[in-house]
Amino acid sequence: MSFTYKYPRPALAVDCVIFGFDHTQETPELQTLCIERNIAPFKGKWALPGGFVQMDETLDAAAARELKEETGIENVYIEQLYTFGAPDRDPRGRTVSVAYVALVNLEKHHLDAGTDAKSAAWFPINKLPILAFDHKLVVKTAIERLRGKVRYQPVGFELLPDEFTLSELQMLYETILERTFDKRNFRKKIDGYGLLIETGGMRRGKPNRAAKLYRFDSKRYKALEKHGFLFEL
Amino acid sequence: MSFTYKYPRPALAVDCVIFGFDHTQETPELQTLCIERNIAPFKGKWALPGGFVQMDETLDAAAARELKEETGIENVYIEQLYTFGAPDRDPRGRTVSVAYVALVNLEKHHLDAGTDAKSAAWFPINKLPILAFDHKLVVKTAIERLRGKVRYQPVGFELLPDEFTLSELQMLYETILERTFDKRNFRKKIDGYGLLIETGGMRRGKPNRAAKLYRFDSKRYKALEKHGFLFEL
DNA sequence: TTAAGTTAGTGTAAAATTAACACGAACAAA
């Protein structure tokens, strides 16, 4: 390969902020998956899963690969967040990191599925440990992005199981946005978008009235999206 | 410097989508500044201003530096957009580019101010020339970001001169969002935010009634922003 | 089997916001 630009280059990494939500908890919290580093720098400290970009893969592919390698998670919603490039953010030398956000349902993604899972753990976003590098800033940026995004794009469903109840959906939004919604108004609004399909199933097992299960109609959303459809919560 | 990661690294560049708006035109269009490349690859083709990131500068600094070097523009609004990393996007070899968006007022930023200005030109976003690399995609992404952002954050003012009329402001929003607003409703809404200050000056010179000049109260906006203030158009 | 406890599911009315709409005032040029 002939490349005219031969000056020193920063190393290029990807890091993933993985948001997990457990709809089975009474008072669920938004959680983030962290990895305990077993090499220097920051050996023994918690950090976001991530690693270096290879020469022949896209950034998205690198993020998906690292996600799978370090946590066992794959086939989930993932999108680019922001690129962090402070010259001193990695003590080993100049490293620029393209951060990604992934959304998963906690029930589906048990940690024991991961290759390297012993050193991984979920932390509620309000009780994060001290993180390596500038990962605290990365998580903060990711939370802001999620809060902004969830209001005008129906990505919240990515945090729920395929089938969910309306109460679970409401709880999810209340958790992310740190506010409450009126139950009837919330249902009216969601109903108005026509994006949920009753599956016919019911959520049973708790000592109260069973709740109908729904799934998100992503086909219909994609069709509407093209014609300038606006989701807003 | 001891750096444990010694594998091949992508080159790292920054590119700038500079949006310019000329409020003096009768039917203004949003424009983008392009540079005619004088080196291979894509020699003689139009491209976004940009260049490689140096080892000791932040990404923001690299974007600001390239902006100044290639266009003479400095001290303007600039923010990171997205990072493009398709393996084949640069024929010289793997190059990842962190794209930025800058907003300027066309009247203020004449091209002759730039060092290298002879090869730079503004193009209306609907009449862009064929662009080098994946810069068409970069511009498309930038337009989408601008359209989304302008509606819930008062960044539009960056495209106007310091003092502007309400009609100019309305025309700006109509141009960006490709829709019209009712004059009285638009003014009512803008007025409601209390973010404009009458400067006392008037825009004269046209054969019609003179218009009051305003400036954006960025101090007040910053103060309100902290307490969860919402701008929305 | 029945009672107690808990969450699911549903409608209406008031308040707030948004949308529609027209004309006299002010200025420059002819």
Add this chain to the structure above:
DNA sequence: TTTGTTCGTGTTAATTTTACACTAACTTAA
């Protein structure tokens, strides 16, 4: 002084958002 053009201003109807309470359905324990 007339003409052409943009500036600046309120009200009403329509729509959207908010506030609010009870019965239904299920499980568990008595």
